[in-house]
Amino acid sequence: MKIATWNVNSLKVRLSHLLQWLSTHPVDILCLQETKLTDDKFPVSKINAAGYQVVFSGQKTYNGVAILSKLPITDVVKNNPLFDDPQQRILAATIGGMRIVCAYVPNGQSVDSDKYAYKLSWLAALREWLAGEMTAHPALALLGDYNIAPEDRDVHDPVEWAGQIHCSDRERAALAALTDLGLQDAFRLFEQPEKSYSWWDYRMLGFRRNRGLRIDHILLSRALAARCTACEIDREPRKWEQPSDHVPVTATLA
């Protein structure tokens, strides 16, 4: 069983990349973020034709999440019931006996921004809701674009990024509050190459110079972490023509 997450930065633009990637990486479950599509424009038939069922929650221009699955999808919840939010950033579903939560955490823009306060309150509400979800569903995975680099080793230049958005203490504390629930970063369960990132700026040859951040994560409850045998970042799609600035992260479960 393979579960994955990918911020596609517009599914309209990236549908061909998605289908190409799935043809060579036929994961069982894939969480998407930043689909940037209203639900009436979601490419259901093309995804079905690729062998996947799909649920989605989108809006115009911004945000939007989806879950693709080879197995039946049940008990779908859109958004955090504890947090009134017009932005479509959360989708939860039960698949194969697991609770799968797809999340697109707010960017935050900068630490002195209103969007930063929104990010922190959004994350606090996520934790509160997840605590209950984990009680109801011991086998839970939280996959998505967290817009937080957990540690300095997840940042290409920790000095340049110190205290900045994605790396600030309060963001890292909010992420630690999630792991305190018993969720574990699947990527760090294993030996990994140094300078492993999941996002690179489009500007200034960011990818070629490997000026990246690891901000896309798969967090697993104890029950799932015990089953996890691998977790990897696939940099390849970042080399394709007109790529997303993020790449997929995949965890393998026994």
Place this chain on the structure above:
DNA sequence: ATGGCAATAGAGTATTGA
């Protein structure tokens, strides 16, 4: 210090992303 690149909306350029 600023913009650098990309996507979107919408017809200039502004907003957001990270």
